[in-house]
Amino acid sequence: MTSIVINRRSLLIAGGAVLAAGASGLLLPARAEGLAPTASMSGGANNYLKGAAIVDRIGKGGFWMSGTVRRAGDGAPLAGQRIQIWAHTTEGQEHEPQSHGATLTDKNGAFRLEMPQIIPIFGQPHGHLAYDSGEFKTVFLRPVMKSAKETSLEAHFVLQPA
Amino acid sequence: MKSARVILIWAAFAAAICVPIAAATMSPQLEWRGPVYILAGFAGMIALGVMLVQPLLIGGYLPGLPARIGRRIHHWTGGALVVAVVIHVAGLWITSPPDMIDALTYTSPTPFSPFGVTAMWAIFAVALLATFRRRLRLRTWRIAHTLLAIVIVAGSVVHAILIEGTMETFTKAALCALVLASTIKVMTELRVWRKRTALRGETIARQ
Numbered sequence: 001m002t003s004i005v006i007n008r009r010s011l012l013i014a015g016g017a018v019l020a021a022g023a024s025g026l027l028l029p030a031r032a033e034g035l036a037p038t039a040s041m042s043g044g045a046n047n048y049l050k051g052a053a054i055v056d057r058i059g060k061g062g063f064w065m066s067g068t069v070r071r072a073g074d075g076a077p078l079a080g081q082r083i084q085i086w087a088h089t090t091e092g093q094e095h096e097p098q099s100h101g102a103t104l105t106d107k108n109g110a111f112r113l114e115m116p117q118i119i120p121i122f123g124q125p126h127g128h129l130a131y132d133s134g135e136f137k138t139v140f141l142r143p144v145m146k147s148a149k150e151t152s153l154e155a156h157f158v159l160q161p162a
Numbered sequence: 163m164k165s166a167r168v169i170l171i172w173a174a175f176a177a178a179i180c181v182p183i184a185a186a187t188m189s190p191q192l193e194w195r196g197p198v199y200i201l202a203g204f205a206g207m208i209a210l211g212v213m214l215v216q217p218l219l220i221g222g223y224l225p226g227l228p229a230r231i232g233r234r235i236h237h238w239t240g241g242a243l244v245v246a247v248v249i250h251v252a253g254l255w256i257t258s259p260p261d262m263i264d265a266l267t268y269t270s271p272t273p274f275s276p277f278g279v280t281a282m283w284a285i286f287a288v289a290l291l292a293t294f295r296r297r298l299r300l301r302t303w304r305i306a307h308t309l310l311a312i313v314i315v316a317g318s319v320v321h322a323i324l325i326e327g328t329m330e331t332f333t334k335a336a337l338c339a340l341v342l343a344s345t346i347k348v349m350t351e352l353r354v355w356r357k358r359t360a361l362r363g364e365t366i367a368r369q
Contacts, residue, residue: 043271046260090194094258119194122254122261123272123325142271148326 037072037137037160044140047094048130052084058101058115059091064152065127066112069105072160077109083157084130085113088121094128120148129155137162168225175224178340179211182333189328202253203328209246210322213315213341215239221348237292244289247282274324281317284310304354315345 065085069078084102092099103113118125125148129141136159143155186207192200219236222229255262265275288310295303319338322329 041271042269043261043264046264047258088194093196119191120326122258123274123327125326144271 035070035072035075035158038139038141038156038158040138040140041142044128044142045130046128046142047086048084048128048132048140049086049095049097049100050132052086052097052100052102054082054103055101055113058085058113059089059098060116061114062151063089063115063117064112065115065129065155066110066152067129067155067157069109069111069131069157069159072158075158077105077107078136078159079105079107079109081105081109081111081131081136081157081159082133083111083113084132085115085127087115087118087127089116089118091116094121117151118145118148118153125150127153127155129157131157131159134162136160171223171225175214175218178214178337182329182337183207183211185330185333186328189330191328195328196257198253199257200328202250202257205246205249205253206322207329209243209250210318210337210341212239212243212246213318214337214344216243216311217341217344217348221344221351223344223348240289240292243285247285251282272324274321277317277324278321281314281321284313284317288314308349308354311345311349315341 065087067083069081069083070076071078082102082104084100086094086100088094089099099116101113101115103111105111118127125145126142127145129143130139132138132140139157139159141155141157143153145153183204186204195203216236216239218224219227219232219239220229222232224232227235251262251266254265261270264270265272265279268276268279270276288307291298291303291306291310298306319342322334322338
C-alpha cells in the first residue's frame, strides 16, 4: 500500500521542476531565434592565405581541429561549408603554405581536420580558422589551447548572411 | 673570507642571468622555430638579464664595482638594453609581421603584448631623456628615470611571466623575482624622491 504524501518540500520540488521545464521550453526556442553571429577574434586573420585546398589531412597529422558551423538566428547546422585552418605546427610556420588546409562541414554542420601538432607561437599555443566563402559574412577565429600538450582544439562558427 | 663572499656574489649574479638563458637553449620549442625567431626570443631574455644588471650597478651592490663606476657602466648597459629590445621587436616583426603590428598597435589578442610594448616605449623614453640629461635638473631627471624604470621593470616582468615560450618556467620566475627585488632595493635605498639625497648624489652624477 502506497500513500502519496504531499508535503511542502515535495510540492516545492514538483513545482520547481514544472517551472524549470516550462521556462526551458519557453526560453530555448527564444534563445535559438536570437542566436548571435560569431564575431571575428582579434588577430584571427593573421597569416591567412586565401583559398587553401581542401585536404584529407594537413601534413602528417596527429592533432585534431574540430568544430561546428551554424546559422545565426535559428542555429540550424550548415552543411558543406568550407572552413580553412592554419597554425604554427611541428611541420611549419603559420605563414607557410604547408601549414594551411581546408575542410567541409558534414550534414550536422560539424567539421574535423587532422593536422600536425600545434606549438606555441608568439607566446600562446593557438590555431586559426576562417570561414571566407562569400555566402555568409567572413569570420576569422583564433582559439587558444589550455596547454601546449593538448592534441585537439575546437572552434565554433555562427554565421550570418553576407 | 672576504674573497669567498665576493666570488659567491659574482657567481650568484652570473648564474641568475646565465642559468635561465642556458635553460632556454634546451627548449624543445627551438626545433620548430626559424633562426630569426630564435634570435628575437634570446634578445628578449638578454634584455631581461640587463634589467637585473642595471639596479645592481646603480646601487653598487656588485663587489669591486662601487656606484661611482657602476653608474658609468649603467649608461652603456642601458644602451645595450635599447639594442636588445630593437632586435627583439625587429626579429618578431620579420617572423610574423601581422602579429607584431597587432602588438605595437595595442590590438593583440595576447595579454602579455601591451605590457611588453609599454615597457619598450618606456625604455626608449629613458634613452631619449638620458641623451638630454645635462639639460635637465638633476631631480627632474632622477624622478623621471625612476618612474619610467618602474614601468619598464613591472611591464617586462608581467610580459615575460605571461609568455609561453622557450624560457623554462622556474628559472624565468627566479630571474623576474631578482629583477623586481633589486629594483625595489635600489629605489628604496637611494630615495630619489628626496631632495637632500638628490643633491648629495649630484656631485657623483655630474662627473
